[in-house]
Amino acid sequence: MRLLQVSPVREAWNPFSASCFRSCHRWADMGRRGATGLAGILPVDKPSGMTSHDVVARIRRMTGEGRVGHAGTLDPMATGLLVILVGPYTRLEPYLSSAEKAYEATIAFGSATDTDDAEGTVVRTGALRPELLDTAFAADTLSNLLGPSQQRPPAYSAIKVGGEVAHRAARAGAPLELAERAIEVFSAELLGIDAENAAWHVRFCVSKGTYIRALARDLGEMVGVPAHLAALRRTASGTLRIEDAVTLDESADITTRFVDPVLALGLVAVEVDPALIANGSALPRDTASQIPDETDVAIVSEGALLAIYRTTPRQLAPRVVLPPRSPA
Template identity: 45%
Template sequence: MYGVNSGILLVDKPKGITSHDVVARTRRLAGTRKVGHAGTLDPMATGLLVLGVNHATRLLHHLVGLDKEYLATIRLGLGTTTDDAEGEPLAAASADRLDAATEEAVAAGMRRLTGVIEQVPSAVSAVKVAGKRAYQRVRDGEEVTLAARTVTVAAFDLLAVRRGDEFVDADVRVECSSGTYVRALARDLGEHLGTGGHLTALRRTRIGAFDVDEAAVLEELDVAASLVSPADAARRALPVVHLTAQQATDLGHGKRIEASGAPALSPGDAIAAIGPDGRLVAIVERRGDTLKVVTGFPPEEADA
């Protein structure tokens, strides 16, 4: 039972609940407190959450940095205090500004936000400021100004534009590096166009090689049937080195092994070390001509 209940879960989070709510429900269904997730979704957002169950939570650290894909709707016409529909509205744009927000102008503004950019996270983000989450500081009445960070927006595609009486809605697709805030893209696009902007819908459709089409609906989640083994999950997220039985034993004891046969990566890059029985033995990194254990997985983690 212990081994069966260890693995990675792909869950399609519904709107209106927190990522922690999904974790809490999964803990009850799995019968264990050892459940975590790789990457928070706001309550208004839907889509893919990657969860780890039991010792597979150790793998989450190596999944959280994967690139993401989102589908979103950006409403141009006013900004909000949270850069999404849950915040208080700010000043509305003039009719002239909205008229100037043509499909061509919106697409041009999006191109300015594509590639390697400097982005200031939303003040109500989970970024820590002196050990405290920014959103908590905002709730406590503090003024929060976050530093810009370098992020990569690999794709920012305009899918459709819909015009209302006092707004323009843009449906978009975003591919981005971990740590990119789609809310901030909406804010910055609105600032560039002079209309203000905020998110009204957000759906995460992909994390690395994991797609929301594979995810279980939370209300129908069968943990045992939905688990992806740690080895299968690691193969999809990381380069792999295949071990001999002796190498698997040595890594299991925390020893270093020769790096022959391992991918030629930079020092510090994570590699999934898979034993001859198909089990994830460890996440390792190259140190000179050897491989060193970064995260070990006990024998009980045999594939379900």
């Protein structure tokens, strides 16, 4: 067993390179319908106006691979980093979606909308306060968002209650009562103030499930002036950065732009003989004796991701075991 140090790199990772088995290997389950043998993580710079599902559909058409998903929805208005998962790597979604995320947001004061963003209908307006243009006041107000809290999700969201989708109910004129959710704001940095448009430019780092639209709404409530989210760009998700991303125009050959899955996951890598996990078997605890209990680790061989296991007091238990590669 060998523990590998994981540190982010900013270069394309080729899952079919020599370091990740020989290039003649493909995924063994490629005989399934819609399976091409491709497997990868593709950071995409989503343009405004497209839904996350639109991007997934585009990648499906470009590759012919039916198993394509994403790790963390972006609203149509938003731009920036959307992590696309291809082939068997769609099974990594829970681990990538749970990552901390960073955004650059523009929060406009003076009006609130039913969706809490610029795409909604204005439902309330209010007079602006001179303090809104003061950087010290803005920074102090933003500091009140820091730390863990309970957030009330926007009425227009994809949350389901009893099988009913919130945004559909809201559009039908019967908004759902949405329970508050635990979130955490790790940082809220004022980047600047647009005096002409009474807007703050803010960089946020937040936990999974945080609605930036709701933070904009809540900031308006804090200062006593209606507010909404005017623009949003995701700049990071876990270890991945917007600098890693490709545009849809650039990603014609996406296999050259996949990133290293172990680096993307941000997990400690444990190198083992692939035969030891061929049947999804548990591994002896001393395979990763230096790692604390209840920790997820990436199981690798010669640089290729084989599985995700979790340490327990007695063993390493399989969480996700990827299909083996086989010669083409």
